[in-house]
Amino acid sequence: MLDAASAYLANAPNPVVTAQLAEALARHRTANDLARHALLVTFTSPAPTHADAVARWWLAERWQTLRGEPVPVAQDDVEDPGAVLPADL
Numbered sequence: 001m002l003d004a005a006s007a008y009l010a011n012a013p014n015p016v017v018t019a020q021l022a023e024a025l026a027r028h029r030t031a032n033d034l035a036r037h038a039l040l041v042t043f044t045s046p047a048p049t050h051a052d053a054v055a056r057w058w059l060a061e062r063w064q065t066l067r068g069e070p071v072p073v074a075q076d077d078v079e080d081p082g083a084v085l086p087a088d089l
Helices: 002-009 015-026 029-042 050-067
Strands: none
Touching (some): 002 015, 015 029, 015 050, 029 050
């Protein structure tokens, strides 16, 4: 399973799905390196959407809860989902 997750992360995955994968992996200390890699992939989306901003915020909150530490990215990368609303809302 870890090999399949690693292969998925190597192929420019969807940040929303990757956030969910990172959160699931973060619950298991044996997958620490892969969880951190999935987290970093989540925060490297080239053109983040509102859904990506929500996923990043959610992952930052979950990471803090599960790991007791902030996500290892710049605080500016954790967007407030309310600040990145789609134009048509």
